[in-house]
Amino acid sequence: MPRNxxxxxxxxxxxSTLVRRILxxxxxERRGFYTEELRSNSERVGFRVVPDFCSRTLExxxxxxxxxxxxxxxxxxxxxxxxxxxxxxLSGFNRDHYRPFLYLDEIGAMQLKxxxxxxxLVDLYLEAPNPFxxxxxxxxxxxxxxxxxxxxxxxxxxxxxxxxxxVRDLAYVRNFLSAxxx
Numbered sequence: 001m002p003r004n005x006x007x008x009x010x011x012x013x014x015x016s017t018l019v020r021r022i023l024x025x026x027x028x029e030r031r032g033f034y035t036e037e038l039r040s041n042s043e044r045v046g047f048r049v050v051p052d053f054c055s056r057t058l059e060x061x062x063x064x065x066x067x068x069x070x071x072x073x074x075x076x077x078x079x080x081x082x083x084x085x086x087x088x089x090l091s092g093f094n095r096d097h098y099r100p101f102l103y104l105d106e107i108g109a110m111q112l113k114x115x116x117x118x119x120x121l122v123d124l125y126l127e128a129p130n131p132f133x134x135x136x137x138x139x140x141x142x143x144x145x146x147x148x149x150x151x152x153x154x155x156x157x158x159x160x161x162x163x164x165x166x167v168r169d170l171a172y173v174r175n176f177l178s179a180x181x182x
Contacts (some may be wrong), residue, residue: 004132049061
């Protein structure tokens with residue numbers, strides 16, 4: 001069984017929800033971030049990266065907003081320095097044991113604007129003995145050479161989820177992590 005699991009699906013299917021559910025259900029040390037939407041009057045206006053779910057000392061960093069300048073992904077300007085300021089806190093973890101489990105939600109167009117996330121952090125997580133769960137967009141939404149190279153690795157399993165199979169997919173990720181951390 002590969003030690004790296006990538007979850008893919010169209011937007012709105014529940015990739016991020018699945019990662020957050022796993023984080024709520026598990027205890028112990030883990031490293032990574034998840035990305036959450038920012039809304040104003042029910043309209044999506046940006047994205048925040050929330051590092052180390054169990055850490056109370058780190059708050060999310062707004063990395064993309066409709067009001068930001070900088071490189072654009074659709075209507076969102078990306079604040080690359082703000083995003084990259086979060087990354088050093090994610091690189092320190094115990095590589096001698098199978099804990100913590102590692103996670104990145106999402107490895108997508110916005111996040112890959114950072115040249116620190118890929119290759120440094122993504123490679124660090126993929127090469128670690130720790131189990132890793134990441135989310136990636138479906139190729140119809142976004143794909144580049146970085147994502148293609150990650151998906152082509154022999155130690156990576158790509159799992160496509162759907163709303164219809166979400167509960168079964170959640171159980172699959174639970175089993176993946178329990179197999180990798182025991």
